[in-house]
Structures are given as C-alpha cells and as structure tokens.
Amino acid sequence: MAEAPLTRVTLLVRLRDGRNADAWREFFDLYGPVVYRFARNRGLQDADAADLMQDVLRSVARNAAKLEYDPKRGTFRGWLYTVTRNKIYNFLNGQRIRPRASGDEDAHERLESIPARDEDGPDADWEREYQKRLMDRAMDIVKDEFQPATWQAFWGTAVEGRAASEVGTGLKMSAGAVYVAKSRVLARLRDEVKRMMDEEDA
Amino acid sequence: MNDDCPQTTELERLIRGRLSEARSATITEHLDFCPECQERMESLAAGGDQTLTKTVRLCRVDAPATNSAMWPALSAVSAEVLATGAYTMQEDTPSDATSKSNADLKFLKPSSSSNLIGRLGGFDIKRVVGRGGMGVVLHGFDPHLERDVAVKVLDPQLANDDVARMRFCREARAAAAVTHDNLVAVHTVHEDEQHNLPYFVMQLINGESLEQRLKRVGKLPPEEVAKIGQQAAAGLAAAHAGGLIHRDIKPGNILLEAGTDRVKLTDFGLARGFEDVRLTRTGFVAGTPLYMAPEQAHGESIDHRSDLFSLGSVLYEAATGRHPFEGKTPLVVLRRVADETQPSLLEIDPAFPAWLSDVIDRLLAKNPADRFQSAAEVAKIFEIELARHGIALPPGCGKKSAYSLKPRRHVCWKTVAFRTLPLILGIGIGALAVGLWPSDRTDPPPQNGSAIDPGPEPKFTIAGQAGPVWALAFTPNGEMLAVGAEDGSINLYKLTEKEPINFRKLPRSGRHVWNIDITRDGRYLVAPNDDNEVDVYDLTTYKVDSKFAPGASTKSATFSPDGRYLITGDRTGAIMVWDRVTQIPIELPGINGTAHNVAVSPDSKQLAEAGSDGAVKLWDLTKIDDKTKEWKPDSLEQHAGPVYGLAYSPDPTNPRLATSGWDGTVRIWNPQRKEQLRVLKGHDGDVFGVSFGQGGKVVASASADGTVRVWDVESGKELHVFRGGGRAFHTVRFSPDGTTLVAGNRDGSVRAWDVK
Numbered sequence: 001m002a003e004a005p006l007t008r009v010t011l012l013v014r015l016r017d018g019r020n021a022d023a024w025r026e027f028f029d030l031y032g033p034v035v036y037r038f039a040r041n042r043g044l045q046d047a048d049a050a051d052l053m054q055d056v057l058r059s060v061a062r063n064a065a066k067l068e069y070d071p072k073r074g075t076f077r078g079w080l081y082t083v084t085r086n087k088i089y090n091f092l093n094g095q096r097i098r099p100r101a102s103g104d105e106d107a108h109e110r111l112e113s114i115p116a117r118d119e120d121g122p123d124a125d126w127e128r129e130y131q132k133r134l135m136d137r138a139m140d141i142v143k144d145e146f147q148p149a150t151w152q153a154f155w156g157t158a159v160e161g162r163a164a165s166e167v168g169t170g171l172k173m174s175a176g177a178v179y180v181a182k183s184r185v186l187a188r189l190r191d192e193v194k195r196m197m198d199e200e201d202a
Numbered sequence: 203m204n205d206d207c208p209q210t211t212e213l214e215r216l217i218r219g220r221l222s223e224a225r226s227a228t229i230t231e232h233l234d235f236c237p238e239c240q241e242r243m244e245s246l247a248a249g250g251d252q253t254l255t256k257t258v259r260l261c262r263v264d265a266p267a268t269n270s271a272m273w274p275a276l277s278a279v280s281a282e283v284l285a286t287g288a289y290t291m292q293e294d295t296p297s298d299a300t301s302k303s304n305a306d307l308k309f310l311k312p313s314s315s316s317n318l319i320g321r322l323g324g325f326d327i328k329r330v331v332g333r334g335g336m337g338v339v340l341h342g343f344d345p346h347l348e349r350d351v352a353v354k355v356l357d358p359q360l361a362n363d364d365v366a367r368m369r370f371c372r373e374a375r376a377a378a379a380v381t382h383d384n385l386v387a388v389h390t391v392h393e394d395e396q397h398n399l400p401y402f403v404m405q406l407i408n409g410e411s412l413e414q415r416l417k418r419v420g421k422l423p424p425e426e427v428a429k430i431g432q433q434a435a436a437g438l439a440a441a442h443a444g445g446l447i448h449r450d451i452k453p454g455n456i457l458l459e460a461g462t463d464r465v466k467l468t469d470f471g472l473a474r475g476f477e478d479v480r481l482t483r484t485g486f487v488a489g490t491p492l493y494m495a496p497e498q499a500h501g502e503s504i505d506h507r508s509d510l511f512s513l514g515s516v517l518y519e520a521a522t523g524r525h526p527f528e529g530k531t532p533l534v535v536l537r538r539v540a541d542e543t544q545p546s547l548l549e550i551d552p553a554f555p556a557w558l559s560d561v562i563d564r565l566l567a568k569n570p571a572d573r574f575q576s577a578a579e580v581a582k583i584f585e586i587e588l589a590r591h592g593i594a595l596p597p598g599c600g601k602k603s604a605y606s607l608k609p610r611r612h613v614c615w616k617t618v619a620f621r622t623l624p625l626i627l628g629i630g631i632g633a634l635a636v637g638l639w640p641s642d643r644t645d646p647p648p649q650n651g652s653a654i655d656p657g658p659e660p661k662f663t664i665a666g667q668a669g670p671v672w673a674l675a676f677t678p679n680g681e682m683l684a685v686g687a688e689d690g691s692i693n694l695y696k697l698t699e700k701e702p703i704n705f706r707k708l709p710r711s712g713r714h715v716w717n718i719d720i721t722r723d724g725r726y727l728v729a730p731n732d733d734n735e736v737d738v739y740d741l742t743t744y745k746v747d748s749k750f751a752p753g754a755s756t757k758s759a760t761f762s763p764d765g766r767y768l769i770t771g772d773r774t775g776a777i778m779v780w781d782r783v784t785q786i787p788i789e790l791p792g793i794n795g796t797a798h799n800v801a802v803s804p805d806s807k808q809l810a811e812a813g814s815d816g817a818v819k820l821w822d823l824t825k826i827d828d829k830t831k832e833w834k835p836d837s838l839e840q841h842a843g844p845v846y847g848l849a850y851s852p853d854p855t856n857p858r859l860a861t862s863g864w865d866g867t868v869r870i871w872n873p874q875r876k877e878q879l880r881v882l883k884g885h886d887g888d889v890f891g892v893s894f895g896q897g898g899k900v901v902a903s904a905s906a907d908g909t910v911r912v913w914d915v916e917s918g919k920e921l922h923v924f925r926g927g928g929r930a931f932h933t934v935r936f937s938p939d940g941t942t943l944v945a946g947n948r949d950g951s952v953r954a955w956d957v958k
Contacts, residue, residue, distance in 0.1 A: 021284050028283075032276040033266055050275035061283045131253070135261040144529065145537065158258050164240070176233030179240050180226075183217045183247035189258065190249050 028057060030133060035084050037129040042088050052091055056084050081126045131193070138192040146185060149173065153181035206232060213243045307338070309358060309397040322401065323392050325353055331406075337370065341406060351389065355401040367400065374402040380444040384437030386457065386468040407468075409460040412520065413453035421523035424555050425593050426463075430456065431517050431561070432584030433465035438513065438577035441467070442506040449504070451512035452493045453519065492525055492535055496568045499536040507570040510577060514565025521547055521554070526566065540568075556887060557587055560906060569688075571714060571732050571755065575773065575796060575814065579844075583864075586842060657909075657925045660953040661942065664695060664702055671946030672890075673729065674935045675718040677741070683944060685952055686715025690731050694744075706744055711737045717799070717933070719760045728768060730756035736770055750785060752778050758799045762823070764806040771797025777811055779826060788826060790833070793819070799848035803857065808873060810859060811835075812845035818861050820873060836876045841865050847891045851915070852940075853898035858915060860901045862889035868903045870915055880918040884911055887930070895936030895943065895957060902943050902957075904931035910945045912957055926953045 015023050035056050039049035149171050156167030164178040208229045215221045248254040266272040310320025320327045325342035342353040356370045378388040387405040457466040495511035518526045526544035529535040547559035567573045574580045673686030683695045690710045695702040712731030720727045727739045732755050740747035754772040768780040775792035795814030809821040819835040847862030859873040868882040887906035894901050902912045912922040929948040944954045
C-alpha cells in the first residue's frame with residue numbers, strides 16, 4: 001500500500017503555511033521529546049531540559065515563515081539541531097558565569113564532549129534520539145494493525161529482550177511463530193519509520 | 203546453512219505474509235530449531251539495518267519518563283503557540299501572501315491589471331481557488347463569454363510525468379463527456395503550448411465543499427444528509443450511465459452551492475472509463491482510504507457500486523461528524539473498511555430516521571451484491587422519502603433526471619420503475635420540514651426497548667450461523683430444516699421433540715445463500731448463492747446432483763411443485779425456466795433490475811416474480827410450450843420501491859399471493875384475477891420475506907424493523923408480533939403443518955415459535 005505519491009507535502013511546507021495547526025501539533029509531538037532527550041544527554045537536568053525544549057520550539061514557531069527549503073543548505077532536522085545545540089551552549093555558558101553547586105566545568109567543552117564516545121560525528125546522538133522518537137510513534141501507529149498475540153510476541157522479544165521460547169510459552173506459540181511475529185512487526189515498523197522520514201525529508 | 207533452510211526470498215515473503223499457508227507452517231516449524239534462520243529472518247525484517255533492533259529496544263526505555271517535566275512543558279508550549287498564533291505572526295500582508303502562493307504559477311503570463319494575477323490562454327486569472335492532488339484550481343474570467351470560470355491546471359511538477367498527465371487528461375475527458383445538474387460542468391480542455399501544460403475550464407461553483415461545511419458545523423441534520431445523498435446519487439447515476447466510475451467520492455469532492463445548497467460533484471481525478479483499467483493494476487491503491495470500498499481496499503476489481511459505498515461513508519460522516527472506519531494509519535483504515543461493521547446510525551442515535559439509517563447501512567454493505575445496485579435506485583429512494591417527509595430539494599433537482607439506465611439484455615416492454623410521487627418543490631426548508639421530519643411511520647423503533655412487549659418466547663433458537671440468515675426451507679415431511687447463511691454455508695437440522703440437531707453441512711459452492719427450495723418429494727434442494735451457477739443437491743447423498751448455469755449472479759430459485767421446472771432469477775433481471783431433465787432453459791423477458799424472488803402456484807400453472815423495479819409479474823406457465831404467441835406477463839404495480847417477498851398460499855381452492863417490499867407493506871392478491879385484496883401495514887422497515895401458514899389462513903412477514911408479524915389473510919388483522927434481539931429478520935417460513943414458524947435473523951440465528 002502506498003500513500004498518494006502525488007500529494008506528499010513535507011512537514012516543513014505545512015509548517016510554513018501559517019494556518020496549519022495540525023502540522024504544528026505534529027511538529028511539537030515529534031521534536032519536543034527529541035530536543036529534551038538531547039539536552040538530557042548533554043547533562044541538563046529534567047526541569048532545565050524541559051525549559052530549553054520550550055525555548056527551542058518557541059523560537060522555531062517565531063521563525064517559521066522565514067524558513068526556506070533548500071536541500072543544499074541541509075535538512076530541516078539539521079537546522080533544528082543547530083538551533084538546539086546553540087541554545088544548550090548558551091545555557092551551559094550562562095551556568096558557567098553563574099556557577100551552580102556542581103562546579104565550574106567549562107561549558108563548551110562539556111557540550112562537545114558528552115557523550116564522549118561519538119565516533120559518527122557531533123550530531124550522531126541527535127540523529128539517534130530522532131530515530132528513537134520516530135520508532136516510539138511508529139509503535140503507537142502500527143500496533144492496531146496486528147493481532148494482540150503477534151504484538152505481544154514482538155514486544156516480549158524485541159523490546160523486553162526475552163527469549164522467544166519463553167515468550168512463546170505464555171502466548172501458546174511456538175518459538176518459530178514468535179520469530180515470525182517479531183519479524184513481521186519489525187518489518188512494518190521499518191516501513192512506517194521510513195514513511196515518516198520521507199514525509200519530512202522529501 | 204543446510205538444505206532444509208528456506209530461501210531468502212521465501213523468508214521475505216513469510217515476513218510480508220505472502221506465502222501459502224502450508225509453506226508458512228513448514229518454515230515456521232523449521233524456525234523453531236534453526237538459530238541461523240532465526241537470525242537471517244530478523245536481519246531481513248530490519249532491512250539489514252543493524253541499529254533498528256537497538257532503536258526498537260531503547261525507544262520506550264529512553265523516552266522521557268511519564269513524570270518528567272517535559273510533558274507539561276510540551277503541552278504548555280504547544281497550547282501557547284497555537285493559541286497566540288505566534289506561528290502566523292509572519293503571515294504578513296495580503297500582497298506578500300499572494301506572491302508566495304504564486305511562486306509556482308510561473309506558467310501565467312503577466313497581466314496589466316492589478317487585480318489579476320495573470321493570464322492563461324484567453325482567460326484572465328483572478329486568484330488561486332484551491333489545490334488538489336493533481337493541480338491548481340484558479341478563478342478565471344472568460345472575457346468573450348463574460349463569465350467566471352474555474353481553470354484547473356496540471357501541477358507543473360507533474361507535467362513530465364506521463365502517468366499523471368494521462369490521468370489529468372482522462373479526468374478532463376471523462377468529466378466533459380457527462381452533463382448533469384449535480385456534476386460540475388466541464389466546458390473545454392486546452393493545452394498551454396509554451397509550458398506544455400494541459401488545463402481545463404469548468405463551471406465555477408460559488409460555495410463550499412462538504413468537507414469545509416463539516417469542519418465548520420461538525421455534522422448535519424438528517425434532512426440535510428438526505429438531500430445531499432439524493433443529489434450526489436443523481437450525479438453519480440449520470441456519471442455511471444456515461445460509463446464512468448468516480449472512484450474518489452469524498453467530502454472534499456462534493457461541492458455545495460451557496461444559497462441553494464445544490465450538490466455538485468467534482469474532481470473526477472481518479473475516474474476512469476470502464477475499459478481503462480491499466481493504470482492502477484500496478485498494485486498501487488489510488489483514492490482516499492477513508493472512503494474506499496472494501497473491494498478497493500483489497501485491490502480487487504471495482505465497479506459503480508464502489509462509488510455507492512464511498513457515498514455511504516460520506517453520508518455517515520455527515521450525519522455523525524465522524525468517519526465509520528477511522529484509524530491511525532491508512533492500513534488500519536483499510537483493515538476496518540474491509541472487516542469491521544460500523545455501528546448503525548440508529549444505534550448511535552435512536553432518534554435518527556430509521557429509513558435513512560437503513561439506506562446508509564445498505565450503501566455500506568461489505569459485499570457489493572448487498573448494496574443498492576445502482577446510483578439511480580439510491581437517488582430514487584431518497585427522492586421518495588424526501589417527498590414523503592415534505593422536504594424540498596433545490597429547484598431543478600429530482601425532476602426529470604438527465605440520466606438514462608444502460609439498456610439491459612431483455613427490455614421487452616416499457617419498464618415501470620417506481621411510483622412517481624409528487625415532489626413538493628419550492629417550500630422553505632426551515633420549521634416546516636423539521637417539524638415533518640421525524641418518521642411518519644407509526645411504531646416506535648424496537649430499540650426503544652423496555653416499553654415494548656418482547657412478545658412470545660421462541661420455541662427454540664438455532665444460533666451461530668456464519669453471518670446473517672437469508673434462507674430457510676423445511677422438507678415436506680417437516681422433519682428437517684435447511685438454513686442458508688451469508689457466507690454460503692447450508693446447514694441441515696433434524697427437528698426433534700427437544701432441540702434441533704445439526705446433522706449435516708452441504709458442500710459450500712458459492713457465496714451468499716439467498717433462498718432455499720426443496721422439491722415436494724423431499725429429494726432435491728436448490729440454493730442460489732449469487733453465483734453464475736445454481737447447484738441442485740441430492741438430499742439422499744448430500745452431494746451436488748446437477749448444475750444449472752444462468753450465466754449471471756443468481757438471486758432466486760424455486761422448483762415448480764410438479765417437479766418439472768426449476769426457475770431462476772438473477773441480478774440482470776433475467777428469469778429462466780429450466781426443464782429439469784433436459785436442463786434446457788426458456789428465457790423469459792426479464793426486468794430492468796434484480797429478480798429478487800420467484801414462486802410457482804401450488805397447481806404449477808402460474809409463475810410469479812418479485813423485482814427491484816417495484817412490480818410483481820405473473821406468467822401463465824401452461825402457455826410455456828406455445829411458441830406461436832408472444833409470451834407476456836401480467837404486471838401488478840402497487841408496491842412503491844423494490845419487491846422482496848413472494849409466496850403462494852398452499853390452498854388451491856382459494857388462490858392467494860402475498861408480496862412484501864421496501865415500502866414496508868405486505869400485500870395480498872388474488873393471482874388469478876390479478877387484483878390486490880389487502881394492504882397490511884404495521885412494519886416499520888423493509889419487509890424481506892413472507893410465508894403462508896395454517897393451510898393458507900395466515901401469512902407471516904419478516905422485516906428489517908426486527909419483528910416477525912402474523913396476519914389473518916382474509917381480515918388483514920395483525921394476530922401476533924414476534925421479536926428477537928432487535929435486528930432485522932430476513933426470511934420466514936411456516937412448517938408444512940402450518941403451526942411452527944421459523945425466521946432467519948441478521949444476527950446469524952434462526953428463531954422458531956408456535957403459532958396456534
């Protein structure tokens with residue numbers, strides 16, 4: 001089943017149409033948690049990360065109409081990363097000026113170094129958070145397409161990490177059947193995530 | 203990997219559910235003990251993406267905790283931005299907005315006038331009206347004819363896409379070929395040579411789409427829904443008569459003219475000629491899933507009845523404000539469209555007019571054969587009901603419709619369709635119509651529950667048929683009952699002192715079993731099941747004994763009591779009288795519609811047919827061998843709307859024929875004098891079946907109103923009312939001794955009562 005290929009409208013285009021409240025709801029729902037998680041990864045506390053997220057989203061809303069889609073200048077997601085990163089930098093910098101009890105570690109260094117094991121470039125964990133958020137939403141979306149037992153077989157093995165035989169016993173399914181169920185849901189999730197990315201990037 | 207391991211392509215197909223059941227089972231067993239294949243399959247499912255499984259595992263763990271400050275912060279900022287309209291602050295001056303929306307209108311030639319945005323061909327273009335799937339709609343002005351027009355231009359980005367181009371041009375051609383009051387008229391088709399862009403010029407409708415209307419007001423009152431239904435059906439009938447299927451009926455394609463609310467269907471973007479099926483045979487599902495018919499959802503072949511399903515979805519949404527098959531993804535929607543039955547409007551709101559709820563339910567039947575069979579029929583039914591309730595249509599609608607039905611195989615006399623009811627035109631809709639709207643039928647609907655006498659308890663109930671029960675027949679000795687259900691199953695029950703015993707299932711040979719008849723000697727059973735072939739079973743072997751092939755989907759069949767003939771009626775309206783020995787048919791001049799029922803008088807001398815054309819036809823079977831004369835039936839035309847039920851009294855000394863139909867009545871006739879004796883009123887809904895009992899003294903009727911009623915034939919008095927579960931009864935039969943009454947219900951059960 002393909003979505004109508006002729007009418008695909010990117011999220012960015014829809015955001016720029018100032019009257020499209022649905023597009024904005026979708027944007028907040030998708031990116032709010034991404035920005036928040038990214039900030040937490042960079043060492044911000046829960047309340048600070050929540051504030052920062054609000055700050056980033058407000059800023060996007062204010063500047064939406066100025067956004068131009070230009071593939072050469074990078075993706076919308078890339079641009080959002082830059083905004084988020086700068087806000088975190090400013091936040092941590094501000095902290096350095098008014099140090100908290102935790103010490104006066106150099107904020108800039110902290111921004112670039114946490115998490116330290118990034119071999120894939122500075123935005124790799126931004127991308128990972130984005131992928132996780134997409135997956136989280138994809139699960140909500142596709143769950144109803146499957147029989148409850150199929151979904152539970154997938155959940156027990158893929159999310160909870162339990163053995164197929166163990167999950168199968170509870171569901172009266174053979175291990176093989178559990179693998180089939182898990183693979184079907186995985187494949188469908190992959191499709192859905194891809195669809196969401198296409199919708200945004202196209 | 204050893205030899206037992208399945209091929210990669212097979213694993214792929216297993217994941218996508220595209221492997222045969224047997225092979226799936228084998229591979230699933232193999233997966234029980236082959237870790238290598240387990241791994242291969244997972245990797246295939248993940249598309250080789252190593253991080254996918256990790257993302258799956260972590261996405262919920264790493265999500266912000268439910269008590270995180272993020273969630274309230276997110277709601278707050280979302281509400282703040284949406285409420286203050288902060289994101290629209292940059293939405294600037296009108297001129298700026300215009301220039302922005304014109305960014306993709308480079309094909310327009312500049313215009314000297316400041317209130318025009320450009321010129322295209324000979325047309326002045328004033329503004330952008332809207333954007334659809336395939337292109338831009340512009341408000342233009344034709345300076346020669348001095349009229350406003352709508353100009354639809356193919357999206358320039360699609361101009362090089364051959365498929366899109368063909369579709370677009372097809373839309374234009376299709377729409378230009380049909381004219382009707384309820385279709386947006388297409389005037390001309392052009393091509394802009396400089397930019398190689400096709401565009402067409404059509405009537406500009408001043409008003410809004412049903413989609414916009416629903417966004418604005420939420421839902422519509424029943425009379426508005428009915429008016430839209432009537433006009434949309436009339437427009438569709440015209441398109442269908444022109445060989446077009448719209449394929450994309452949805453609220454956005456139903457325009458409502460300002461002031462009159464006249465309906466105009468537009469955007470035949472996906473409409474196509476009956477012959478032209480290639481473009482969508484690529485597995486790509488075209489159309490809006492929310493309004494798709496199940497056969498579209500399945501990717502099966504569609505016909506004009508698919509549009510009727512879509513119309514049903516639209517009307518349902520208009521009446522309730524919500525869609526019958528909502529879901530988060532297109533796939534969920536498609537599954538619901540295919541598998542789930544919507545709650546009826548009457549269930550949602552008991553005050554909703556029963557007839558309208560019923561019409562919409564029937565439009566939404568999963569099986570096209572269970573829907574109305576033509577848009578013209580739907581338009582007519584709306585028209586009759588609207589007139590009955592004194593509701594006016596916009597002037598010009600519902601008078602002489604501009605459509606004509608496609609000629610059928612046998613139209614030997616002028617088809618008398620429905621009784622023409624006077625239309626009350628030009629009456630203001632306001633208080634008068636609203637006051638008249640609640641059904642003028644007498645009984646409150648059975649859903650009103652406790653206040654109604656539930657009626658006598660059934661003697662026994664046979665539950666659990668796989669689908670609504672449409673067909674029942676006793677063997678002549680009264681010892682056995684045959685039950686046919688909508689899934690094509692036929693179960694045989696032995697009737698004992700206590701509970702009936704299901705002792706046999708006949709081999710299934712088709713779909714919907716519409717009725718069952720058994721020969722007088724109890725040996726043979728016939729069950730037409732919407733197939734091109736009719737099977738006759740031998741009840742001593744329980745196997746198919748012979749097959750008769752009328753060549754079209756069969757709706758009704760009966761044996762003549764003398765055993766000589768089998769008579770079948772089909773959905774093209776053809777009636778065949780088969781010699782049972784030679785299997786050679788004599789084809790009777792059929793009707794324009796469906797032959798819902800056929801019956802033969804107890805002396806085997808007369809054949810009756812009940813049709814969707816609203817008439818009951820009577821043939822003299824004794825003249826069947828007389829080839830010298832043109833054989834013409836007598837036509838009894840009293841029913842308003844289709845006739846469903848048909849039965850002869852078993853008493854040869856007092857010839858009586860009972861008929862029932864869409865108009866909610868049961869009618870008693872003298873079939874020899876061809877005159878109507880009595881009209882039995884009391885049902886609040888279609889009456890699907892009738893049967894005589896007690897040697898012809900009483901007649902029973904089964905109705906969509908959820909009741910079975912028993913009437914005295916000579917006085918017309920109502921003697922009993924039986925109820926059960928509130929759902930429709932489709933068929934009713936008296937046992938041969940005339941004292942036990944059985945009735946088949948939509949809920950898949952058969953109920954039996956004693957009638958003394």
